[in-house]
Amino acid sequence: MTSYHRFGTVPPKRHTQLWHEGRLLVEEVIGLEGFDGPSSTLYHLHQPMQLRQVGTFRPLARDEWQPDHHLHHHFDSRELAPGGDALTARRLLAFNDDLEVWLSRPDRAMVGWYRNGEADELVFVHEGAGTFETVLGDLPYRDGDYVVVPRGVTYRVVPSGPGPQRHLVLVSSGLVEVPARYRNGYGQLLEHAPYCQRDLHVPANLRTVDEEGDYTVTLRIRGGLQDYVVPFHPCDVVGWDGYLYPWTLNIHDLEPLAKQIHPPPPVHQTFEGRGFMVCSFVPRPVDWHPEAVPIPYSHANLNSEELIYYVAGSFGSRKGIDVASLTLHPSGLTHGPQPGVAEASLGSTHTDEVAVMIDAFRPLRLTALARELDRPDYAWSWTPTVHLDQAADPAVPTPGPLA
Numbered sequence: 001m002t003s004y005h006r007f008g009t010v011p012p013k014r015h016t017q018l019w020h021e022g023r024l025l026v027e028e029v030i031g032l033e034g035f036d037g038p039s040s041t042l043y044h045l046h047q048p049m050q051l052r053q054v055g056t057f058r059p060l061a062r063d064e065w066q067p068d069h070h071l072h073h074h075f076d077s078r079e080l081a082p083g084g085d086a087l088t089a090r091r092l093l094a095f096n097d098d099l100e101v102w103l104s105r106p107d108r109a110m111v112g113w114y115r116n117g118e119a120d121e122l123v124f125v126h127e128g129a130g131t132f133e134t135v136l137g138d139l140p141y142r143d144g145d146y147v148v149v150p151r152g153v154t155y156r157v158v159p160s161g162p163g164p165q166r167h168l169v170l171v172s173s174g175l176v177e178v179p180a181r182y183r184n185g186y187g188q189l190l191e192h193a194p195y196c197q198r199d200l201h202v203p204a205n206l207r208t209v210d211e212e213g214d215y216t217v218t219l220r221i222r223g224g225l226q227d228y229v230v231p232f233h234p235c236d237v238v239g240w241d242g243y244l245y246p247w248t249l250n251i252h253d254l255e256p257l258a259k260q261i262h263p264p265p266p267v268h269q270t271f272e273g274r275g276f277m278v279c280s281f282v283p284r285p286v287d288w289h290p291e292a293v294p295i296p297y298s299h300a301n302l303n304s305e306e307l308i309y310y311v312a313g314s315f316g317s318r319k320g321i322d323v324a325s326l327t328l329h330p331s332g333l334t335h336g337p338q339p340g341v342a343e344a345s346l347g348s349t350h351t352d353e354v355a356v357m358i359d360a361f362r363p364l365r366l367t368a369l370a371r372e373l374d375r376p377d378y379a380w381s382w383t384p385t386v387h388l389d390q391a392a393d394p395a396v397p398t399p400g401p402l403a
Contacts (some may be wrong), residue, residue, distance in 0.1 A: 040242025055227030074378030086157035098275030126163030174274025209229025237254030298336025
């Protein structure tokens with residue numbers, strides 16, 4: 001992140017003694033890019049390297065689906081069944097070397113702990129509330145939150161209440177960052193940014209737990225998962241400071257930018273990562289030029305793939321798309337409003353849409369989950385002679401790819 005934070009007790013100088021109830025605390029630096037990137041310094045009651053047991057390394061399987069044809073896709077995840085905790089409920093939808101896109105419907109708290117040792121994580125909370133319990137403190141979450149968890153941070157997710165949980169999880173091989181164009185040379189967010197430091201929320205409190213037992217920590221590393229049993233509670237941190245920590249930003253706190261003629265999606269950018277960016281579409285005034293067409297124009301992003309997750313409201317340029325659906329517009333193909341949508345938009349003054357868009361700059365590969373959720377009629381929704389209700393009816397002949 002771009003701000004310094006300090007919680008609990010730390011010594012006046014780094015790498016000097018800090019005592020707690022008669023014991024010398026163990027200093028740990030977690031950092032990126034050797035010693036040149038962002039880092040935080042933690043002070044533990046116990047040695048964090050101690051082990052009681054090591055489990056079997058489990059490679060993460062990617063059951064890839066290669067569609068027969070290069071087409072647009074609609075993935076309907078509304079009926080995706082809940083089950084598992086925030087880690088075990090994850091199901092992989094799409095991936096490339098920069099990015100993984102997972103869908104998750106957790107229905108229970110995590111018993112063990114988790115640390116991603118090779119990637120940053122960005123969790124969008126479509127539905128649900130609870131707490132990310134981390135070694136750096138408790139981080140509450142609610143509907144609409146983006147939760148940024150840097151690699152190396154140990155945590156578990158504890159939902160609050162019996163309500164549904166629905167998460168979109170992005171796993172990034174590079175850092176998940178605030179876009180550079182929103183920051184000045186001091187790291188402060190600029191006046192034209194769609195959010196400011198006051199909208200970013202860091203762990204609310206630091207709980208120091210001094211308990212001995214058998215605690216399982218699952219580490220993701222080298223494309224797989226490794227379980228470790230450690231002898232002390234992971235949250236034994238008395239204090240920490242630095243620039244590397246989890247934080248949240250709520251999509252409803254964004255201040256959207258508008259123009260009198262329709263702006264391109266980068267004006268809605270929220271995060272940047274290696275090989276991708278994330279945009280947020282939120283309720284806003286639409287274009288007010290007297291001749292404006294207040295929905296996106298048809299466009300072909302020839303070196304990017306556009307994956308949109310629909311959260312709430314009515315998405316003006318799409319027909320037949322409901323909440324918790326995703327559309328994939330792959331590279332090399334033109335996409336835009338379906339027939340009649342542009343005409344219907346004329347005269348509108350506002351949009352109430354809420355959606356998350358991922359632009360991947362390298363092709364996305366799909367999984368068996370994508371095949372399970374795919375609605376093939378979507379690719380034909382731009383063809384005026386084929387109506388969505390007809391294309392969904394197997395009794396109605398539908399144009400298709402040449403054999």
